[in-house]
Amino acid sequence: MTFQKKYIFAAAAILFGALAPFIINPYELSLLGRFLALSILAMGIMLTWGEAGILSLGQGVFFGLGGYALAMHLKLEGLNLANGDMPDFMVWSGVSALPGFWYPFANPYFSLACVVIVPGAFAAAFSWLVFRRRVGGVYFALITQALALAFSTLLISQQAYTGGFNGLTDYSTMFGIDITTEYAARYIYWITFLFVVAVYFFLRWLLASRYGVMLRATRDGENRVRFLGHDPVPYKVVAFGIAGALAGIGGALFTLHAGVVSPALVGVVPSIEMVVWVAVGGRNILWGAIAGTLLVNFAKDQISSAFPSLWLYGLGALFILAVSFLPAGIAGLFRPGSGEERVMRRILSRRKLSTAE
Amino acid sequence: MNAIPAPILMMENVTVDFDGFKALTDVSLNLTPGDLRILIGPNGAGKSTLCDTIIGRVRPTSGKIIFKDQVITNLPEQEIVRRGICRKFQTPGVLPTLTVFENLLVAGRKNRAWYRSFTTKTPPAETARAEEILTQIGLEDRRNIIAADLAHGEKQWLEIGMVVATDADLLLLDEPTAGMGPTDTQRTAQLILSLLGRHAVLVIDHDMSFVEALNGYVTVLHQGQILAEGTVAEIRADAQVTAVYLGRAEDAEPAHA
Numbered sequence A: 001m002t003f004q005k006k007y008i009f010a011a012a013a014i015l016f017g018a019l020a021p022f023i024i025n026p027y028e029l030s031l032l033g034r035f036l037a038l039s040i041l042a043m044g045i046m047l048t049w050g051e052a053g054i055l056s057l058g059q060g061v062f063f064g065l066g067g068y069a070l071a072m073h074l075k076l077e078g079l080n081l082a083n084g085d086m087p088d089f090m091v092w093s094g095v096s097a098l099p100g101f102w103y104p105f106a107n108p109y110f111s112l113a114c115v116v117i118v119p120g121a122f123a124a125a126f127s128w129l130v131f132r133r134r135v136g137g138v139y140f141a142l143i144t145q146a147l148a149l150a151f152s153t154l155l156i157s158q159q160a161y162t163g164g165f166n167g168l169t170d171y172s173t174m175f176g177i178d179i180t181t182e183y184a185a186r187y188i189y190w191i192t193f194l195f196v197v198a199v200y201f202f203l204r205w206l207l208a209s210r211y212g213v214m215l216r217a218t219r220d221g222e223n224r225v226r227f228l229g230h231d232p233v234p235y236k237v238v239a240f241g242i243a244g245a246l247a248g249i250g251g252a253l254f255t256l257h258a259g260v261v262s263p264a265l266v267g268v269v270p271s272i273e274m275v276v277w278v279a280v281g282g283r284n285i286l287w288g289a290i291a292g293t294l295l296v297n298f299a300k301d302q303i304s305s306a307f308p309s310l311w312l313y314g315l316g317a318l319f320i321l322a323v324s325f326l327p328a329g330i331a332g333l334f335r336p337g338s339g340e341e342r343v344m345r346r347i348l349s350r351r352k353l354s355t356a357e
Numbered sequence B: 001m002n003a004i005p006a007p008i009l010m011m012e013n014v015t016v017d018f019d020g021f022k023a024l025t026d027v028s029l030n031l032t033p034g035d036l037r038i039l040i041g042p043n044g045a046g047k048s049t050l051c052d053t054i055i056g057r058v059r060p061t062s063g064k065i066i067f068k069d070q071v072i073t074n075l076p077e078q079e080i081v082r083r084g085i086c087r088k089f090q091t092p093g094v095l096p097t098l099t100v101f102e103n104l105l106v107a108g109r110k111n112r113a114w115y116r117s118f119t120t121k122t123p124p125a126e127t128a129r130a131e132e133i134l135t136q137i138g139l140e141d142r143r144n145i146i147a148a149d150l151a152h153g154e155k156q157w158l159e160i161g162m163v164v165a166t167d168a169d170l171l172l173l174d175e176p177t178a179g180m181g182p183t184d185t186q187r188t189a190q191l192i193l194s195l196l197g198r199h200a201v202l203v204i205d206h207d208m209s210f211v212e213a214l215n216g217y218v219t220v221l222h223q224g225q226i227l228a229e230g231t232v233a234e235i236r237a238d239a240q241v242t243a244v245y246l247g248r249a250e251d252a253e254p255a256h257a
């Protein structure tokens, strides 16, 4: 019997992922869990940026929507709302009663549904408004960046409702279970890992479907697709909506691991960082998005604890290096000549030509 | 009942004005179902603009376009295609990262609703038709290559194949032989002739040897206006056409003469 190398590799990765709580120490496990949560968002960027050609510099917004949707519930758990109880930060801000839009989040199921639906629907609606007016490319990237700025500014300015600069933190139970124990951390890790695997296979299927072909067709030649009688807008909107929902799921899981969600995680700089993970890992290969996220974030953890001021420069350098020398990312190196890298180079040079016209 | 079938497309007094520059002035043109029409004219005559106007990429300033007895002048582009007009662009517009076969499948989708794409199965009829077209355009052995890797002439054929795959009743082919050598040009002429009957075809070209091989009814466009219409022989004999176009074209392109 002969096994292809890639199946052995995949099986080893899944096995390690599943058994990690028994292999690495709790600190490393908490880092791995966080970064895997981020890689769910990164797979969404692979879908929009790599496969649909839509660069978003505002994925932090959808990440934040998911994170806050869950954190709002966590802040309310254990409070007696009928008694007029409120989250601590509201009391400190002198709010007299819990704001109306907070109430439904007392229900955990409502909150969990919001984690997916709010960022997914918001991303879909927002991108529909933009794409149907045929705005794309750099303009879309700029609009999403403005959105990230607006969102983080809004969160900071509405201290009494959002926890302001500090965000939402200091929560301890979910479904009545203490989530701060080492034991709970394992389960949160496993849930995250399951999501990563499920999202991976879902996207693999999606990209192999006719939808995936249409999405790449739209990326390659939006006008050609339109003049073959297809409407390119819904294909792009669906991709962006799915990426938004995945960012939301990533945000909620990250919040569970980190015990905090705050504006510092959702603004302009984090949104750009998210794109760098995928650029480094490979934007056209699904596992590249995961690998890039883990690699860059573990590197960040090492570098920023040793030389805190250096990290942003390192990040910038990494982005420039990846884009100019490894257009298909690290994952592209594993498929020499098989297309992705060559094709990305071609697309990049074609873009240059067409903007020069 | 009529000896002459009703036109499939009628352009009535179409004028296109780009901020004061008239790219088309009062152009009227009738195309017959299943028939060939050749559109020639010097650079900048407005040939591509005429195609753009038919498919809705450019909107006419005045005038009407009627396709199968319905006015299509202001319909959205994808709707015009769905009614049965498809166009090949002047610069090859294949989808570079898709394989040759995928290019044909994207073009040949019968149900274009986006929510019908969440499946990995292609209807067998669409696969069969794509295989047929693949043979017709002579790219059987290129089936699973990405389109970016095709030679220039092969890209032109693939795009013709894509346009054919939409099963449109009217095909607009903008310079299908641009950049081709004499052998490939003759092959392209044979390919286009094989499409007639099932499709009406409007071909734009500069190359007179190609126009002669096609030997269809010719319309000459000059500075946005129709200068002459007739058979290839009549056009060749037309003093006005020779003055503005044929003489120059053959001087400019001795390789194809």
Ligand SMILES: Nc1ncnc2c1ncn2[C@@H]1O[C@H](COP(=O)(O)OP(=O)(O)OP(=O)(O)O)[C@@H](O)[C@H]1O
Pocket (backbone or CB within 6 Å): B018, B021, B023, B041, B042, B043, B044, B045, B046, B047, B048, B049, B050, B090
């Ligand atoms: N969008 C536009 N805005 C302004 N002018 C335009 C536009 N499109 C075309 N033109 C002008 O209209 C004229 C006709 O152009 P068109 O591309 O239709 O010519 P053509 O006959 O196809 O020429 P060629 O043989 O070079 O392809 C040209 O002078 C061109 O510069």
Ligand SMILES: [Mg+2]
Pocket (backbone or CB within 6 Å): B047, B048, B049, B090, B174
């Ligand atoms: Mg032209």
